[in-house]
Amino acid sequence: MSQQANKYTRNHRVRPDGAAKVTGELKYLTDLKREHMLYGKIVRSAYPHANILSINTKDAEQLPGVEAVITYKDVPGLNGFGIVMPDQPVLCQDKVRYVGDAVAAVAAKSPEIAERAVKLIRVEYDPLPTLDSPEKALEVDAPLLHQKGNILHQASYQKGDVEKGFEKCIDIVEQTYHVPRQMHTYMETEGGVIVPEANGAITVLVGTQHGYKDRFQLSRILNIPEEKIRIVSSPIGGSFGGKDELNIQPYAAILALKTARPVKIHQTRKESVISGIKRHPMKITMKTGVDEHGKIIAHQVKIIADTGAYSTLGPAVLDFAVEHATGPYVIENVNTEGVSVFTNNGVSGEFRGFGGNQVAFALEGQIDRLAEKLQMDPIDFRRMNLRKRDDVGPLGHRIAKTNGASEVLEGIASLYQDKKTNQEPERWKKRGTGIAITMHGGGLGYGRLDPAGGRLSLNEDGKIEIAFGFEEFGQGILAVIEMIVTEELGVSADDLSIVIGDTSLVPPSGSTTASRGTSMVWHAVQRMKTHFTEEIIQSAAKQLNISQKHLRMGKGGIYSDQYHSKPLLTYKQLVKHTSSAIVTNTSFDFPTTPDEVDGGHFLYTFSGVMAQVEIDLLTGKVKVIDLDQVIAAGPVVNKIGYRGQIEGGGVMSLGYTLMEEAFMQEGKYITENLDSYLIPSIQDVPFALGVEAIESLDDGDVYGPRGVGEIGSVAVAPAITKAVHNAIGYWANKLPISSEEILNASGKRSVTSWMKVGQ
Amino acid sequence: MDESRTIDILTNKSTDRHILISFHMNGRMLELSVEPTMRLIDIIRGQLDLTGTKISCGIGRCGACSVMMDGHLVNACLVMAYQVDQSQITTIEGINTNNQLHTIQKAFLEEGGFQCGYCTPGMVMAVKALIYENSNPTEEEIKEALSGNLCRCTGYGGIIRSVQRAIKEGMNKN
Numbered sequence: 001m002s003q004q005a006n007k008y009t010r011n012h013r014v015r016p017d018g019a020a021k022v023t024g025e026l027k028y029l030t031d032l033k034r035e036h037m038l039y040g041k042i043v044r045s046a047y048p049h050a051n052i053l054s055i056n057t058k059d060a061e062q063l064p065g066v067e068a069v070i071t072y073k074d075v076p077g078l079n080g081f082g083i084v085m086p087d088q089p090v091l092c093q094d095k096v097r098y099v100g101d102a103v104a105a106v107a108a109k110s111p112e113i114a115e116r117a118v119k120l121i122r123v124e125y126d127p128l129p130t131l132d133s134p135e136k137a138l139e140v141d142a143p144l145l146h147q148k149g150n151i152l153h154q155a156s157y158q159k160g161d162v163e164k165g166f167e168k169c170i171d172i173v174e175q176t177y178h179v180p181r182q183m184h185t186y187m188e189t190e191g192g193v194i195v196p197e198a199n200g201a202i203t204v205l206v207g208t209q210h211g212y213k214d215r216f217q218l219s220r221i222l223n224i225p226e227e228k229i230r231i232v233s234s235p236i237g238g239s240f241g242g243k244d245e246l247n248i249q250p251y252a253a254i255l256a257l258k259t260a261r262p263v264k265i266h267q268t269r270k271e272s273v274i275s276g277i278k279r280h281p282m283k284i285t286m287k288t289g290v291d292e293h294g295k296i297i298a299h300q301v302k303i304i305a306d307t308g309a310y311s312t313l314g315p316a317v318l319d320f321a322v323e324h325a326t327g328p329y330v331i332e333n334v335n336t337e338g339v340s341v342f343t344n345n346g347v348s349g350e351f352r353g354f355g356g357n358q359v360a361f362a363l364e365g366q367i368d369r370l371a372e373k374l375q376m377d378p379i380d381f382r383r384m385n386l387r388k389r390d391d392v393g394p395l396g397h398r399i400a401k402t403n404g405a406s407e408v409l410e411g412i413a414s415l416y417q418d419k420k421t422n423q424e425p426e427r428w429k430k431r432g433t434g435i436a437i438t439m440h441g442g443g444l445g446y447g448r449l450d451p452a453g454g455r456l457s458l459n460e461d462g463k464i465e466i467a468f469g470f471e472e473f474g475q476g477i478l479a480v481i482e483m484i485v486t487e488e489l490g491v492s493a494d495d496l497s498i499v500i501g502d503t504s505l506v507p508p509s510g511s512t513t514a515s516r517g518t519s520m521v522w523h524a525v526q527r528m529k530t531h532f533t534e535e536i537i538q539s540a541a542k543q544l545n546i547s548q549k550h551l552r553m554g555k556g557g558i559y560s561d562q563y564h565s566k567p568l569l570t571y572k573q574l575v576k577h578t579s580s581a582i583v584t585n586t587s588f589d590f591p592t593t594p595d596e597v598d599g600g601h602f603l604y605t606f607s608g609v610m611a612q613v614e615i616d617l618l619t620g621k622v623k624v625i626d627l628d629q630v631i632a633a634g635p636v637v638n639k640i641g642y643r644g645q646i647e648g649g650g651v652m653s654l655g656y657t658l659m660e661e662a663f664m665q666e667g668k669y670i671t672e673n674l675d676s677y678l679i680p681s682i683q684d685v686p687f688a689l690g691v692e693a694i695e696s697l698d699d700g701d702v703y704g705p706r707g708v709g710e711i712g713s714v715a716v717a718p719a720i721t722k723a724v725h726n727a728i729g730y731w732a733n734k735l736p737i738s739s740e741e742i743l744n745a746s747g748k749r750s751v752t753s754w755m756k757v758g759q
Numbered sequence: 760m761d762e763s764r765t766i767d768i769l770t771n772k773s774t775d776r777h778i779l780i781s782f783h784m785n786g787r788m789l790e791l792s793v794e795p796t797m798r799l800i801d802i803i804r805g806q807l808d809l810t811g812t813k814i815s816c817g818i819g820r821c822g823a824c825s826v827m828m829d830g831h832l833v834n835a836c837l838v839m840a841y842q843v844d845q846s847q848i849t850t851i852e853g854i855n856t857n858n859q860l861h862t863i864q865k866a867f868l869e870e871g872g873f874q875c876g877y878c879t880p881g882m883v884m885a886v887k888a889l890i891y892e893n894s895n896p897t898e899e900e901i902k903e904a905l906s907g908n909l910c911r912c913t914g915y916g917g918i919i920r921s922v923q924r925a926i927k928e929g930m931n932k933n
Contacts, residue, residue: 014868021876022864022883024811024851031810111805185911187815187823187877237813237877238911269816474875474912640871644917648874651914674820674909682905682915687898689916 006695008483008705009639015479016498017235017472028237029192029205034262037193038067038107040255041114041265042248043121044274045096045103048132048344048667049143050125052094052103059120060106065113068258069121071104075254077223081246083213087146088310088347090221090250096125097145097309098344099668100275107255107263130667134283134304134341145309145342152307152340153315155322155599157395165298165333169289172298173369177286177362178734179717180661181306182279184351185679186473188237190276191266194252201228202253207236209244209471210511211503221250222257234501236473240652241350243473244513245277245312270672277349278662280317280340281306284362286325290370296385299366301325303338303359308347314340316448317348319599320441321355326394327363328405328439328606329385344667350513352649353713356440357656361735364436364718369731378722379413382437389698393604394439397446397597401698404606404632409437411630411692412608419612419626430746431625433612434722438715441601442515442706443590448599452510453587454524456485456532462572463497464489468524469509470517471501475709476641477517483637484521488529492555495571507585515707516590518637519603522704524586532584539578540569591703603703605633605711609650609719610690615727617746620739622724624654627716628690633706635695642708647689649712655680657717658736780844784809785853791840799838800824803850811851811880815909822908825881825888826850832888834907851880854887863887863925872921874912882908886922895926 020026057069072079072093079093080086092101104121108114131137137150144150166172192206201224208214211231219226236243248265256263267275287300303321307314318340325336371381386405393399412435424431444450459465466485470477481498485491499505509520533553540558541548546568550561557567558574575582593602612626627650636642659678663670671677691712697703721732730745781790784807793802800817803809803826815823817836824835827849855861863886866872873879882905889896889904896904901922910918 017876018868018873019860021873021879022860022867023855024880024883026876027810028813028877031804033808187813187821187875187909187911189815236875238875240911266814269818474873474877476874640917644871644874644913647914647916648912649914651916652911654914673818674816675818679909679911680914681907681909682902682918685915687902687919689914 006635008487008635008637013479013483013493015476016482017478026235028188028235029207029232030188030266032193032205032264034193034195037262037264038109038255038259039111039114040105040107040252040263041118042102042251042271043104043118045092045099045101046123047096047125047127048099048130049128050096051128052092052096053124053126055104056122057104060117063113063117063120065109066106066117067109067261068107068255069104069117070254070258074258075221078220081217081221081250082311083245083313084315085311086220098346100346101309102251105251105255107259130344132343132345132664132667134306134343137341137343145344150342152311152342153318155319155338157322157334157336159396160333162298162300162333162335166289168291169298170292171370171373172287172289173366173373174287175365175369175733177284177365179282179358179361180735181281181346181348181664182351182656182660183273183276183662183677184240184242185677186238186240186242189267189269189272190243190247191264192252193262193264194249194256195262196256196260199228200224202256203230203232204249204253205232206249206252207239207243207473208233209239209473209513211469211471211501212508213511214246214249215503217246218249218253222253231503232501234472236471239473240352241354241513242277244350244511247275269674273662273669273672273677277312277347279351280348280355280358282321282358284359286362286366288366288370290374294374294376294381294384296329296331298333299326299331301336305338305340306343306345306348307340308343308345310347312347312349314348317350317355321359323394323441323599323601324356325359325363327360328387328437330387330391345664346662346669352652352710354514354710356438356714357653357717360436360438360714361717361721364715365721365733368722368725378435379409379416382409393593393600395597395600397593397595397600399593399602399604400701400703402604403698404604405437405439407632407694408606408608408630411694412437412610415610415628415630415690419610425614428617430615430617430727431612432723432725432727433610434719434726435608435610436715436718436722437606437608439604439606440711440714442519442603442605443592443601444514445599445601446592446597450510450590450592451508451587452520452524452590453507453585454509454521454528455507455583455585456528457581457583458536458571458575459497460575461497462570462575464491464495464571465497465499467499467506468521469506470512475517475645476638477512477521479638479641480518481521484525488525489533490554495556507587510590515605515709515711517709518705518707520590523588526704527586527588528584535582535584536574539582540574543574543577544568603706605631605706605708607631607711607715609715611716611719611723613720613723613727615724615742620743622658622737622742624720625686627654627686629712630692630694631708631711632694633708633711634697635705636693637705642693643691645708646691646712649710650689650716651680651685653713653716654685654720656735657720659684661736778841780840782843782845783847785849793840795839795841797840798836799840799843800835802840802843803835809850809852813877813880815877822881822885823878825884825908827884827888832885851883854883862928863890866921866925866928870921870924871917872913873917878908878910882910882918886925890925
């Protein structure tokens with residue numbers, strides 16, 4: 001990774017959670033055991049769509065070792081969950097709408113007994129027609145999946161007059177793109193332990209991306225006050241957006257309350273596939289036209305998203321896709337319309353990229369197809385249409401000034417110059433190279449509650465305690481917190497106690513999603529550091545009887561400006577004789593656009609991707625041999641973490657492009673485990689992945705480092721797709737690109753005579 | 760852990776279906792009374808509470824449960840109790856001596872060979888098995904050896920750099 005050191009990255013550090021991870025000593029929440037603990041298991045629907053006629057739990061209840069069986073009758077409060085709209089039943093009463101719907105759950109003395117008990121629960125169904133595509137769900141006589149119909153959400157954006165725009169075009173490309181249902185495939189499947197406490201309280205030891213939100217949702221379901229629910233939500237073995245919504249928590253909680261014993265649920269992979277949310281499959285039709293100067297002047301977009309049976313974050317994902325449908329390009333006339341449709345397929349929801357990955361594939365596909373039509377270099381064509389530093393955002397709203405789009409394009413252009421001359425290796429192999437770029441909004445967007453906050457204090461042990469309501473699911477938030485706080489306060493890592501992921505100990509910081517963590521940690525520390533330092537120095541000055549202006553915070557304690565080798569007072573000594581607590585709190589909102597544009601973002605990051613593929617014409621196998629990204633997201637905080645996010649996001653999208661599809665047929669999963677749902681292995685990735693960080697921000701940009709959790713995953717698919725085209729002249733418009741279609745395409749064409757346009 | 764102990768597995772089935780197995784776990788002799796088809800992963804995690812070894816796919820596709828059995832890398836979800844009898848099992852808990860990090864573990868720590876860490880114990884075991892057999896593997900040999908261990912976070916970049924570092928630091932002593 002090429003990059004100059006900044007104040008955060010000049011010191012090499014290993015992650016605070018690293019040693020426990022490489023030794024296996026770290027206890028994940030699914031590793032926990034408690035005394036008298038029971039094992040829970042959930043009964044899911046046998047049909048994608050059916051009325052429930054009866055649920056008989058008698059045999060299961062009588063099985064020795066079974067301590068509780070629950071159905072809808074046992075839900076103490078609201079029988080529903082969902083981050084925005086609680087329309088997913090915790091336990092279905094009269095109807096099931098997808099194969100992941102829960103009908104009953106058991107708690108038993110061993111996992112084996114729970115497994116047997118589940119098989120003894122008899123549910124009688126009356127199957128209903130399966131709406132296994134948005135098209136079917138939109139038919140006029142389709143059965144209604146929810147009271148208000150089969151449309152979850154519609155979103156649109158209009159600018160100029162797109163029809164008039166097309167009239168002036170000299171060339172138009174119209175294409176429909178299909179993107180698959182991608183599974184997060186976090187290695188740790190959903191699970192944890194829920195422990196009943198005194199006075200009807202519970203402790204929930206289950207991974208999530210927003211502890212306070214789980215607390216709110218569980219309070220509603222269990223009908224107990226939020227204060228009685230403690231959520232411990234870290235560490236987590238991967239999430240990528242997939243564990244933000246509730247999963248097993250309601251079942252383990254109800255079982256724990258009913259049995260007054262701790263209950264553990266750890267889903268098997270198959271259970272995880274069937275019940276877990278996925279990335280929205282979308283059908284995206286784009287019609288894009290250019291004038292005689294090569295300027296894109298009209299862009300029409302229609303998005304149909306398959307949101308599955310329940311809402312979760314479906315509306316926000318569609319809004320994000322609509323917002324990003326023009327990407328980093330400035331287009332005079334735009335008409336974007338999106339609809340998110342309920343079906344009897346698996347529930348779609350939050351996933352790294354949040355709708356951006358889907359539209360980036362389509363948009364960059366349009367750009368490359370237009371460049372080919374115009375016989376223009378795809379980089380020059382992008383240059384002509386790219387947004388500039390002072391341009392407004394994609395919904396016409398004001399955003400933080402940035403030249404990121406141009407910076408990543410020029411960065412990737414120079415990489416492309418160096419690498420595009422790669423030789424064909426052997427007769428039956430073809431190589432090709434492609435590039436793509438994108439811009440991606442961080443935070444939840446205008447009009448959405450997006451609070452953040454943190455707390456700095458000197459705790460009883462003499463540690464500087466920094467607390468956030470964030471979760472560690474692998475992304476490295478702990479390392480980011482350590483680096484920012486040690487650097488901004490001038491203290492050492494040993495002076496710190498980092499507290500996250502436990503609602504009984506941390507202030508609300510909002511969700512650990514939307515690439516917001518790094519950004520919000522930085523903002524919080526900027527807000528707190530001066531006040532906190534003053535408090536510390538004031539207190540030290542009193543104790544030492546030295547004027548404040550001669551004292552400063554440092555590694556291990558308080559130093560004077562005269563004497564540098566040792567602190568005059570350690571933090572431990574300071575806290576011992578301090579009469580009042582030293583605490584600084586902050587709460588604020590993620591920065592949003594000042595314009596009243598619903599969902600509009602303010603801080604955007606940018607990526608440029610270059611992919612090189614080698615295609616085996618005998619097998620149709622596409623191998624990615626180079627995957628390099630240039631990222632503009634402000635200063636790097638943790639070099640290893642940053643690189644890991646971009647590489648990991650890139651490879652996840654390599655899988656999206658070439659391998660991954662959670663395939664469903666008539667509402668049932670065909671791919672139920674990792675033998676048929678394939679994610680990239682080490683054999684499928686380039687041995688060296690390139691990451692270049694552009695760290696400069698616009699002059700006067702006060703918003704600091706941006707999060708990079710998502711950006712590395714967004715523009716990979718179109719770059720690989722263009723590389724495939726560059727190699728064999730085939731335009732894929734459906735992901736994942738299969739070997740069969742490659743063979744078919746290269747067989748139909750005389751590959752060797754293919755004219756490579758616009759390399 | 761005792762030098763030798765017998766643990767009765769909690770089950771409501773009659774114990775006459777159980778067999779007695781004895782094996783070495785991380786250098787210590789253990790005796791267990793278990794159902795012959797119990798999975799090694801359930802013995803390790805469930806009975807012995809050695810949770811460093813993880814479970815993810817349960818069908819031998821992801822390598823999260825990789826352990827060494829008689830010097831070979833195996834998926835603990837595919838090995839049954841009767842096969843464990845008279846064997847030597849090493850889990851992640853058994854590879855660092857004297858509380859010192861193993862060279863491979865140090866390399867993972869320094870090079871960012873992990874993020875969420877859930878695949879890491881299995882990955883470290885796979886790297887150990889590789890280097891045990893081949894102290895200076897080629898790129899292809901590294902890929903071959905780790906192809907049964909899936910990581911969803913890193914994209915393998917950090918893992919490859921970790922392996923290269925571990926090799927470079929001349930670790931060849933088991």
